[in-house]
Structure formats: C-alpha cells, structure tokens
Amino acid sequence: MKRYLTYVTLFLLIVGTILALWECFVRQYPTSYQYKAQWMDSHAPGVSTLVLGGSHTYYGVMPSLMGDSVFNLANVTQHSEIDDWLLSHYIDRCTNLKTVIVPVDVTNTFDSPLEKSVEWYRGTYYKLYMGCDLFDNNLKYYCEISCLPAFNRKFLAAVQGLCGGDTSLECDSTGFGTGFATPSHFDENMMIVSAKTAEHRSTADSANVAYNSQHLMHIASMCHDRGIRLVIVTTPMWDGYTSRISKASLETVHGIVNQCVKKYGAVYMDHMNDTRFQGTDFYDCDHLSRQGAEKFTRILNEQLAR
Amino acid sequence: MSFVSIQFLLFLPIVFLLYWFVFKPTKMQNIFIVLSSYVFYGWWDWRFLLLMAFTSICCYASGRAIEKFEGRNKLQRAITAVNVIVNLAILGVFKYYNFFVGNLDVLLSSMGFALDWPTANIILPVGISFYTFQAIGYSVDVYKKKIAASHDIIDFFAFISFFPQLVAGPIERASDMLPQFARARKFDYASAVDGSRQMLWGMFKKVVIADNCAPYINTTWNNIDTTSSFNLMVVGFLFSFQVYCDFSGYCDIAVGCAKLFGFKLRANFNYPYFSRNIPEFWRRWHITLLAWFREYVYFPLGGSRCSKLRCCFNTIFVFVLSGLWHGPDWSFVLYGCAHGLMCSFYVLTGIKTKYDHNVGWKRVLPSVKELLMMLGTFTFVTLARVMFRAQSLGEAWYYYKHVFSWSVFDPRGGVVGLKVIPLCIMLLVIEWIKRDNSHVLELNGHGLMKHQWARWTLYLVIVMAIVLMQAPQQDFIYFQF
Numbered sequence: 044m045k046r047y048l049t050y051v052t053l054f055l056l057i058v059g060t061i062l063a064l065w066e067c068f069v070r071q072y073p074t075s076y077q078y079k080a081q082w083m084d085s086h087a088p089g090v091s092t093l094v095l096g097g098s099h100t101y102y103g104v105m106p107s108l109m110g111d112s113v114f115n116l117a118n119v120t121q122h123s124e125i126d127d128w129l130l131s132h133y134i135d136r137c138t139n140l141k142t143v144i145v146p147v148d149v150t151n152t153f154d155s156p157l158e159k160s161v162e163w164y165r166g167t168y169y170k171l172y173m174g175c176d177l178f179d180n181n182l183k184y185y186c187e188i189s190c191l192p193a194f195n196r197k198f199l200a201a202v203q204g205l206c207g208g209d210t211s212l213e214c215d216s217t218g219f220g221t222g223f224a225t226p227s228h229f230d231e232n233m234m235i236v237s238a239k240t241a242e243h244r245s246t247a248d249s250a251n252v253a254y255n256s257q258h259l260m261h262i263a264s265m266c267h268d269r270g271i272r273l274v275i276v277t278t279p280m281w282d283g284y285t286s287r288i289s290k291a292s293l294e295t296v297h298g299i300v301n302q303c304v305k306k307y308g309a310v311y312m313d314h315m316n317d318t319r320f321q322g323t324d325f326y327d328c329d330h331l332s333r334q335g336a337e338k339f340t341r342i343l344n345e346q347l348a349r
Numbered sequence: 350m351s352f353v354s355i356q357f358l359l360f361l362p363i364v365f366l367l368y369w370f371v372f373k374p375t376k377m378q379n380i381f382i383v384l385s386s387y388v389f390y391g392w393w394d395w396r397f398l399l400l401m402a403f404t405s406i407c408c409y410a411s412g413r414a415i416e417k418f419e420g421r422n423k424l425q426r427a428i429t430a431v432n433v434i435v436n437l438a439i440l441g442v443f444k445y446y447n448f449f450v451g452n453l454d455v456l457l458s459s460m461g462f463a464l465d466w467p468t469a470n471i472i473l474p475v476g477i478s479f480y481t482f483q484a485i486g487y488s489v490d491v492y493k494k495k496i497a498a499s500h501d502i503i504d505f506f507a508f509i510s511f512f513p514q515l516v517a518g519p520i521e522r523a524s525d526m527l528p529q530f531a532r533a534r535k536f537d538y539a540s541a542v543d544g545s546r547q548m549l550w551g552m553f554k555k556v557v558i559a560d561n562c563a564p565y566i567n568t569t570w571n572n573i574d575t576t577s578s579f580n581l582m583v584v585g586f587l588f589s590f591q592v593y594c595d596f597s598g599y600c601d602i603a604v605g606c607a608k609l610f611g612f613k614l615r616a617n618f619n620y621p622y623f624s625r626n627i628p629e630f631w632r633r634w635h636i637t638l639l640a641w642f643r644e645y646v647y648f649p650l651g652g653s654r655c656s657k658l659r660c661c662f663n664t665i666f667v668f669v670l671s672g673l674w675h676g677p678d679w680s681f682v683l684y685g686c687a688h689g690l691m692c693s694f695y696v697l698t699g700i701k702t703k704y705d706h707n708v709g710w711k712r713v714l715p716s717v718k719e720l721l722m723m724l725g726t727f728t729f730v731t732l733a734r735v736m737f738r739a740q741s742l743g744e745a746w747y748y749y750k751h752v753f754s755w756s757v758f759d760p761r762g763g764v765v766g767l768k769v770i771p772l773c774i775m776l777l778v779i780e781w782i783k784r785d786n787s788h789v790l791e792l793n794g795h796g797l798m799k800h801q802w803a804r805w806t807l808y809l810v811i812v813m814a815i816v817l818m819q820a821p822q823q824d825f826i827y828f829q830f
Binding site: 044046047050051054057058061062160161163181183188 | 355369536538541542545564565568805808809812813816817819820822
C-alpha cells in the first residue's frame, strides 16, 4: 500500500508540475480577449460606438475608419450570450456610448450556446481574461491548456516568438481582427465547398433560435432603456453562399430582427446580398477579407452618419 | 456522480483511503461500501436511493423466504415470481409506461376504441436496468439453488449498490460477487496498479475519443436533411467508435476501480470490432448483458437444445428483449431484431461462429479473409446501430435511403470529423496490437515496458492527452439505460 501511494503521489506531482509549467508558459503570451478587456477597462468612458458579435464583425468592421472612439469588441465564435454578457458588463461604464452594432444572420441565429459548441474552449478565455461568469465551475475553464485548439495556436506563436517570429495578437489596437488577409486569388471551387459546409452549419439546431433571440432582445432592451442606438447588421456574404440559405432560415432571422426593430426601435442594415461586394472582397463564403472589410466599414459609416 | 467529473476525482481517493486505513474489518468495509455507493448514486437524485433500497430489500427478503420454505417448491416459485414481477413492474413503470400507453392508445384507436390514459412525466433513475437485472438474477439463482440465500443484509446491499458498476454495469452474478463481499480483502499492489492503468485507459477512451466524436455526430444528426450521403456514412462509423469508447471506457473505469478495492468484476468487452461474425461480436460486446439473457431467458426457453426453428425463435426473442432493454422505442426493438435475425442465419446455415483462437493468431496482420469478415461484421453493426442513434424510425429510414445510394461515394462538400478519424484509426491499431490482453494497458513487463521510465512516460502521455484533448463533456450513453 505504501509503495502504491508513494508512486501515485509522485506521478500526480509530476503531472501537476508539467501542467503548471505549461500553463505559465502560454499565459505569458497575450490574447485578443485579454487585450480587449484591458482596453475596455481603461477606455470604456470614452467609447461612443461598440461593435459586438462573432467573426463576421470581428473581421468585417474596422473601427480605425470610423473615428477614435469606436472599438471592436467582437471575437471569433462570440455567441449571443457572450455579447449580452459583455454589454451588460461594460454598458454602465461606457458613459458616452451612443451606438451599439450587433450582427444578426443565419449563423448566429442558429448557434448553440458556446458551452455546448465545438468551440467551447473559447469560454476559457472569456472566463480567464474577461471575468465572464457564464460558465460552470469545471476545471477546464480555469486553465488554458485544457483548450487544445487555442493552446496549439498560442503555443506555436509562443515558440515563433522565441525564435524571433511574429507573435501578434490577431487584432489591431482597435480590436479589428487581422487574421483574414486578402486571398491571393479567388478560388470559386473552394468557395462552393465552404459554402456547402457553412450552409449546414448555419442551419444548425433550430432549438437554439429562442435562446439567441432572447439574448438579442436583452441587448436591445438595455440599449433602449439607456437611449443608445442599436444597429443590427448583416454583413455581406458571397452570393454562392446566400443562394444556398433556405428561405425558412432567412424568414426566422428576419422575424427576430423585425421584432427587435418594432419593440425597441433598433435599426437594421442588411448587406447580405450587397452586390458591391465581389471576389476578393471575401476571405471565404461568409467572411470579408481585409479589402472587403474596408469597403464595408466605409459604407456602414456613411449609413450611420445619415 | 459521473466517473469523469471533478467530484469523482475527489470522491475516489477519499473513499479509497478511508476504506483501507479506517474501515479495516471486512464488515466495516462493506458498510462503508454501501454508504459510499449511496452517496455516489444519490449525487444524481436522492429519491433514486429509495427505489434502489426497495429493490434490495425485496430481493433480500425473497431470498430468505425461499430458503425458509425449503421443500415447498410451489411456494418458493410463487415467491420468486412475485419478486421478479415486482422488480419488472418498477422497471416497467419508470422506463416503459409511456411507451406501452402510447402504443396501446394507437392500437385501440385503430380498432375504434378511445383510451384515455394519461402519459406521465417520469424521471428515469440512472442505471435502473443494470441493478434491477442483477437483483432479479440473484433471486432466480437462489430459487434454482445455484447459490445460497444471502444472510448478511449489508453484503447484499453492497452487492446491489457497489458503486463502480452500479450505473452502467458490468451486470454481475451474485455467485461471483457475494463471496467476494464475504471474505476478507487484502490490498494487492499488482492488482491496484493494473486497476489504475485500466481506469486510465478507460478515461482516455471516454474523454479523448468518445467525447470528441460526439459534437460531429450530434450536429450531423440534428441536420440530417442537409448532410451529404458520404458524411452520413462517415458519421455512422464515427458513432460506432463513440458508443464503443463511451461504454467500454466506462466499463474499464468500473473494473479498474473495483480492483482498487480488492474486487474482481467480469469483463464486459473483448475487442468487439475484431469479431469475424455477428454471434462472435455478441460474445465480445456487452458480454454480461447477453450472458444474463442467455442464463435467464434463452436457456429456460430451450436454448439451442431444440429444433433449429425453435432455436431461431429463441435467439430472435432474446435479441428483441435485449433491444427493448435499451429503451422504450420501436427503433431499439428493430435494432435487436436485426441482430437476432443475423444470429439466426448462422443457426440455420450452421456456419462456424466459434474459433479456437483470436483473430490473426500468431500473426502481425489478419489474413484477407479475416479482414473482410471483420469489415463485414463492423459494417453490419454500424448500420444496425443507426436505429440505436436515430430519434425515430423515420429518421433511420432517411439515413438508410441516403447511405444506400450512389451519392455515398461522393465526398465533395467536405468530410466531417476529420480531426477524430485519426484517433479512431489509432485506437484500432493499438487494440489490434494488444488484442490478446485483457485490456490495452495490461503491461506484462516485456520489451520497453519492463523499464519504469518507459511505463511512466506512457502514463504521462495518456494523462496529457486526456487533459489537452478533452471536448465538451457528454454523459455516458449507457446511463440512460
């Protein structure tokens, strides 16, 4: 028994030490979540326009083209409950907040809660770096090494950093995602394949519609109560993708948006089928490239000014 | 509490240390096992405890009564029958009530009668089918004089509620377990180490493979109408790996955990995907459930010592029951029926299904014939399991219609689960190499594994994989049964 307990204890100590060292190593390298939380903590009172949402706005709206007091608080796979939490968390500190931009489309309307999605691990970042209390007390939300997909990327970035390479944050100082560069050539076959995949993803579990709608309504009511303009946007998407979206899915999205517009006076800007966006404006079938993001931001800015 | 939870990671060492250091006499250890098991089970819902205690009391009392009325066979039979009926009735109410009421309603409505029985919103107690079958087995064994009735109520309660195998098996025989509770147990280092390794491998299968397969499978089944035929086929195979790793992972943890406490449980799996035919598959998959049905249903019906037709009927009947055991749905009945028909085919044709040796005996690779047989068996099992996974018969039919079409050979549109397919292949390769061992981490001290540093490196790699590759946690699939 003594031998068994000694070995088990020793083994657990080794495991614990390795994990702790690994965790310390990756925590040294900043994430966009950490950066955005720190930025908001120090600049919240000066923000006039806040951009929320997932990758469509993270890679689609460039605050640097919209003025000094605009910040992009969106992030990859940032689901509706996170948007809701972030706005609730910061809204009272943003004393000059005039406009909130939030995307609504066939992806985020049907998304499952982040905790149940394939990208659940991003919850760890919200919990660790932004203080988000939406997730349970599972150990996996307390350490980065439990998030393998994110950990791998960060670990590689850290190693690149050690070798003198680029360890950038994947977002610029205004929170805009810099990961999607303009593709060197527009490959229609690749787009068709990704459109098919995205189409399946976008119509995921219709049971989530009520869940996401509820969070959007809460965002709208918070803005309404404080006299903040809520702008709902649907970012431009490649026509090969939009043509594959079912009519029923679109009707669901529009139903939710209309409810929000009627009840809380939100403004809806639908650019999904905007024909001004073509070819290299897209990174993939439903994300804008940097070039497309610049174009979209200028159009959005003009609309907001009106 | 689940085996893959923080609660269990704390619960197990506390119970282990108290069991060996504080509750040293066997009697005290058994009392402590009962208490720990009730805490373990009550973690889900304390009300479930009442049901389990009731089942335990009924079976204990019936055993004592059967013994008391020695020589009065009719009375003994009546006591056994009442006890079996009471236990099946509990199972029926909690698991099958809505199914029977719903189907009776459809049947009577078609005959012009209206049935106004309400359906009930009943919570299914976790693992009820497992411990109920174990309890019924005891009662029948006592009646048949295969074992003596238990005189020690603590031992008996411990036998029914023993936490490692309480909620998802293996379904143990009283003749194997009660003597283990009765005798003094001594800590055995080799057994504890082997148990720890088996638990580690079980965790790996559950957390790394089964849980990582789950999101792809769930998303696909939720969007079955927009998924390509090719991906439907891929997801079918992935589901086979998910179920196997989920359930055999649980059983590995259960068997390993029992070894830490000085108990030996029966193996529930024996590398089932290396089966060369369906009857062999069922001698390697959920072994203890089929053994239970063989013992208490198939043999009393006449087993194979009767005409071939009768034997086929017996086989199909047992498989239909085993399908229904999984849950109150016609898809489970059809699942059992498909396997029953396949096994009957072997009965009728007399094709050999038992072999003297494991597949690929004394060879590195299987022969072409063996490989084709294994592939055929695995494909049949995978296709039958669609009924197991589908939410309705309509959904299963949709799946079959698309998988049995030419478009199944068209992989354009991407392949789902590309990240987990290598894991499944890796599992098959490792299991193939270790197929003659009772579990994959049974290290016999040969080759590199005779060095402690090599063994510890292997353990570390597995632990790191569990930590780094965990996916959103899923309940064990067999908890719902």
